[in-house]
Amino acid sequence: MADLGVGICGIKLRNPFILSSGVLGIARELMERVGEAGAGAVVTKSIGREERTGYKNPTLVELEHGILNAMGLPNPGVDNFRDELSEISVPIIGSVIAEPGCEEVAGKLEPNVKAIELNLSCPHVKGAGADISREMPIAVDLIKSIKGKVALPLLVKLGFNSSLELGKKSLDAGADAIVAMNTIRAMAINIEMRKPVLSNKLGGYSGPAVKPIGVGMVYELYQIAGDKTIIGCGGITNWRDAIEYMMAGASAVQIGSGIFYRGIEIFKELGDGVEKFLDDEGFRDIGEIVGLAHE
Amino acid sequence: MSELRAVKIKDKIGECSDVITLKFHDAPCSKAKPGQFVMIWLPDYGEIPLSLSYIGRESGITVKRVGNVTRALLDLEGGDKIGIRGPYGNHFSIGSQKTLGVAGGIGVAPLMPLELDTLVIGTKSKDEMPLRILREMESNEIRVMPITEDGSYGKEGLASGLGLEISDDFDLVVACGPEELLYHLYQNLNKKIQFSLERLMKCGIGLCGSCAIDGRRVCADGPIFTDLELKEFGRFKRSGSGKLIPLKERF
Numbered sequence: 220m221a222d223l224g225v226g227i228c229g230i231k232l233r234n235p236f237i238l239s240s241g242v243l244g245i246a247r248e249l250m251e252r253v254g255e256a257g258a259g260a261v262v263t264k265s266i267g268r269e270e271r272t273g274y275k276n277p278t279l280v281e282l283e284h285g286i287l288n289a290m291g292l293p294n295p296g297v298d299n300f301r302d303e304l305s306e307i308s309v310p311i312i313g314s315v316i317a318e319p320g321c322e323e324v325a326g327k328l329e330p331n332v333k334a335i336e337l338n339l340s341c342p343h344v345k346g347a348g349a350d351i352s353r354e355m356p357i358a359v360d361l362i363k364s365i366k367g368k369v370a371l372p373l374l375v376k377l378g379f380n381s382s383l384e385l386g387k388k389s390l391d392a393g394a395d396a397i398v399a400m401n402t403i404r405a406m407a408i409n410i411e412m413r414k415p416v417l418s419n420k421l422g423g424y425s426g427p428a429v430k431p432i433g434v435g436m437v438y439e440l441y442q443i444a445g446d447k448t449i450i451g452c453g454g455i456t457n458w459r460d461a462i463e464y465m466m467a468g469a470s471a472v473q474i475g476s477g478i479f480y481r482g483i484e485i486f487k488e489l490g491d492g493v494e495k496f497l498d499d500e501g502f503r504d505i506g507e508i509v510g511l512a513h514e
Numbered sequence: 515m516s517e518l519r520a521v522k523i524k525d526k527i528g529e530c531s532d533v534i535t536l537k538f539h540d541a542p543c544s545k546a547k548p549g550q551f552v553m554i555w556l557p558d559y560g561e562i563p564l565s566l567s568y569i570g571r572e573s574g575i576t577v578k579r580v581g582n583v584t585r586a587l588l589d590l591e592g593g594d595k596i597g598i599r600g601p602y603g604n605h606f607s608i609g610s611q612k613t614l615g616v617a618g619g620i621g622v623a624p625l626m627p628l629e630l631d632t633l634v635i636g637t638k639s640k641d642e643m644p645l646r647i648l649r650e651m652e653s654n655e656i657r658v659m660p661i662t663e664d665g666s667y668g669k670e671g672l673a674s675g676l677g678l679e680i681s682d683d684f685d686l687v688v689a690c691g692p693e694e695l696l697y698h699l700y701q702n703l704n705k706k707i708q709f710s711l712e713r714l715m716k717c718g719i720g721l722c723g724s725c726a727i728d729g730r731r732v733c734a735d736g737p738i739f740t741d742l743e744l745k746e747f748g749r750f751k752r753s754g755s756g757k758l759i760p761l762k763e764r765f
Contacts, residue, residue: 242721245756248729264723264756272754276561277553279717280518281599290722295757302758411520412597414557479719 221497222504223490225259227471228372228395228448230333232259232310235505236461236489239452239473240265240314240336240376241290247303254309257486261309262473263300265338267316267347268324270296280407280416285426285454286476287407289343289419292316297324304331312336312374317361318347322368329369337365339389340378340401342423349378349404355385359392366393374450379403379432386440396448398473399436403429426476430454434467441468441510456480458492465505466512516542518555518599523592524572529644532579533620534588535567540598543573547605548627549710549738553718555597559586563715563733565624565690566601576623576647602718603737606708611685615656616677616699618691622647624710624737625690632657632684636673636695640666674698681705693761697748710737713751726752 223234237260243249244263253261273293280287294300294316304311313328314336315321325335339358341348365373375394377386378401386397402423407416415421433453440449451469455461456477464472477485493505502508525537543552546569554575555561560583568574577587590596606628615625615633619642622635626647633651637643639662648658660668661676669676674695681687681703689699690710700707713725713732720734727750728743730736750758 243723243726243731245723246726246729246752246758249723249726249731252729270755270757273716276716277555277597278561279719279722281516281719283515283517286719286721288717288721290716293716293724293755295753295755299755299757407518409518409520409557409597411595412555412557416518416555416597418560476721479721482720 221494221502223494225471225505227450228334228374230260230310230372232471234259234490235465235471236486237312237450237471237473238262239475240338242475242478244314245294245303247305247307250303250309250311251307253483253486254307256483257490258309259471260312260333262312262336263304263314264294265292265314265316265341266294266297266300266324266328267292267318268297268320270294270299274417274419277416277418282407284428285424286479287405287417287422287424288402289417289422291419292341292344292347297327301327301331304328314338314376315365316341316347317358321361322364325365326368329371332371334372334374335365335369336374336376336398337361338376338401340376340381342378342380342402342404343419343421349380349401355388358385359388362389362392362394372396374398376401379436383439383443387443390444390447394447396450397440397444398450398452399440400433400453403432425454426480427454427456430460434463437464437469438467438512441513444468456485458489458496461489461493462496462508465508466510468510468513470509516599516602518597520595520597523590523594523596526590526592527646529576529646531641532588533576533644535574535576536587536590536596537568537572537574538596539571540573543598543601544570546573546601549606549624550601550603551737552598552600552602554583554587555599556583556586557597559583561597563718565710565737567623567626569627576620576626576644578620600718603733604735606688606738608686608688612683613686613688614677614681614684616673616687616689616691616695618673618695620644621689621691621695621710623690625688626651628688630656630688632659632680634659634661634673634677634680636661636663636676638662639664643667678702693748706740708738708740711739712737714754724752724754724756
């Protein structure tokens, strides 16, 4: 049987299927449950210095080919959140809101997490995430300040609107991995109500519709990443999707909306499906398929 | 997969002080199961989860004025539109069991589509008792036992107490209402129970984690529960930020 274990920036994971940020990673018992369901690691919700309630409802709407959401980065603030991270058996990656002072947040999370993920790409919060990444020098400074503060690997999560150049600059500034991609800035209008559905009007689009966009982004990033790691994210709902991302160059993949389409059981389905594919195709180690589509 | 629809209010019924029922035609709701909920959207006000109190060609929600969205819902008239997504969540499952319903006030809403044998419903006083609903349930051959804290209608006391007192005669208890009532029933009942829980809900489809309780998601793993590890139930809820906070009431 093929080995699904991977090493991501020096962290050993039993498999490359990671719960993405923003989904369930707010409550200790839910993170534990996702681990029990088979995830290789769990990324927390993006955490900030201060408590944030997020936007008022509607914060999410199902669309024909995907899901649109604008939660508004709700989180209890790092000091309250640390309690949720005690004694979790699955490896935790702490997501940090890209905002001034985020290195302090990363520092406070450090004792309880295996890596930090910098959310440079939330598409719908002013002054954080994608807003920051438009100002490339600020983004680079945040990466350097986190690397200066914590000894953990740093993952930088980019969005569809992030340039390849930002990816390159992030890696040059010390990021150990790029996660591509976040949700895509989008809107849904209900025509009978004549209004945008989300209270924030604009949100981030995820789900099956965005998968080819994420695969393309991973493919291009892989070509400039050198020996750094790429992690794929966007619209993965089955094992074929996961393999596609990995052949594009992802060493691991993150699953978010897939939880809605397939349930928390998706992690087991991915493991079973990928393992069978590797066996059938004669691969011994999942690492053999990373970047295979480039050859 | 449940896309958002805008539906027109067909009928608005005043029930009792600060409580109304809104009825509408909606194909997905007509196929809902008792205990499921919908997310009701009123542009500019917000979106809230509400259990379906009627399921069929005409479906409905029964709403009490508690916040901004419910206040605006009470001001709607026939012909006005509401946004709706769902039905979501799991459902009551009573089969042919002899079932006792225990409701705290407007907690009767998700129990209304069920074929109960008996309903115990408790409110503070008579003006909070949804009398039309009680008559309607009685006409469906459900034995209705109202109880008020001040004795102004039916018996005097608490619904949980009365429910426990008569529960021996039933196979199953279903309940909805304030968490204090549910917790008291759950702790003291020697019967199978299915209860409908409430938590702050955002996405409604099991992704965001806002409604987490003891490792379950009220929206996707609930809202009907038969058991919970008694850590957060009856003691804690989560605020909009996800912070765990003690429930105001002490049980």
